[in-house]
Amino acid sequence: MTATRERPSPSPEVARAVIDPKSYAAWDGLLDTFDALRRDMPVAWISPSEDGVFEPFWLVTRYDDVMQVSKDNTTYLNHPKSVVFSLNEGIEFAKNLTGGSPHMVASLVTFDAPIHMKYRKLTQEWFKPKNLSRLENEIRGLAQATVQRLVDAGPAVDFVPLVSAPYPLHVVMQIMGVPEEDEPRMLMLTQQMFGGQDDDLNQSGMKDLPPDAITQLVAGAVADFERYFAAITAKKRACPTGDVSSIIANATIDGAPLNDRDMMGYYIILAAAGHDTTSASTAGAMLALAQDPAQFARVKADRSLLSGIVEEAIRWTSPVQHFMRTAACDTELGGQPIAKGDWLMINYVAANHDPAQFESPRKFDAARTPNRHLAFGAGAHQCLGLHLARLEMRILFEALLDRIDSVELAGEPRRSSSTFVGGLKTLPLNIRTA
């Protein structure tokens, strides 16, 4: 690594590795890179080798620094730059589509105080454990049906398409009042809207299209989403049903209903944020248990470890791999001066593998205590759906452990290529059922 006094920068190879979606698929090498950066250059200036590819940014890898940035929502803002790492081309593309905003949709993650909290409060109570407990039976039904499908398909199965991908999608669509027959359309629309850096996962055909055609496709997806949720809004205004879409459809801010763009942004972030994330953590936990039969036997015998499996899975996989922030003023982080306007990547994978916070961080340990991971973020933007994610994973693992006696790996699992939300896309297993 080389360093200048003001802006310590790693070698071009390291800079490339931390923004290359394929490094996230390879994983172990990426963790090695983060270990070295955390030790030698915890706030590292990542700048492109070719000008104009992306805006340079500070990569933050230490747990304490990621925590500090996440909690200081006055110094580190979500607006006005992109909240997710994007190449300049992608940002231009969003600006063309929206008429100037780097964000394809306006949503909680793109707002700052004071407007952010006004929007968040609309659904915050709905996402609290007390309200979610009403859904437990419904979610248990979905979990049991999913596990039944797995058992029927066994003993040789791919856990991702059978269990970890469809189950959280069903849950999210259920809380949004989207009927099951419309789920494939919702999935396709989210894939089209958010692109996707992984060729296997992006089934929308976008990767083969020229930029103009992609703009049109995304604009079409946004419009289709808007039409779909406009119909849901009308339905939920006429007859509210207690689901989260009914809350959004009938919400007011400062006495006025939400405008269309903000309302659609709300639906879209909920539809998009809740499935790939939970899927990646669920599959990660299953991989860890398949690799460690003794730990599988322990958690099967002692269900008090269930919440430990869930929490450790979320830390160990850290499916939301980063978010970006922009410095609102000149400041300092971990001894490093940061200038007003600088872009920062808070990397949750790196923070959640910081040995200063987690003993043997690469080990999956369902009994890890304490486990104050940062996979849900922290501060004002901390994941709104964290109780739902925990609840649905706990219920699923209850059902899995009831029905499965042992599990072993039956092939090489593969991870998705993505710098933002990532995790396993295949997990071949052999299961033995009770």
Ligand code: HEM
């Ligand atoms: C294991 C599963 C999940 C993980 C790891 C995860 C992770 C995250 C992270 C890291 C953030 C940003 C936090 C920050 O900036 O400080 C976030 C925000 C958010 N998440 Fe999740 N999430 C998960 C599941 C869900 C679910 C199930 C939902 C709802 C259906 C959801 C809805 C949201 C929303 C709406 C935000 C924006 C909150 C705001 O900006 O105020 N997430 N999530």
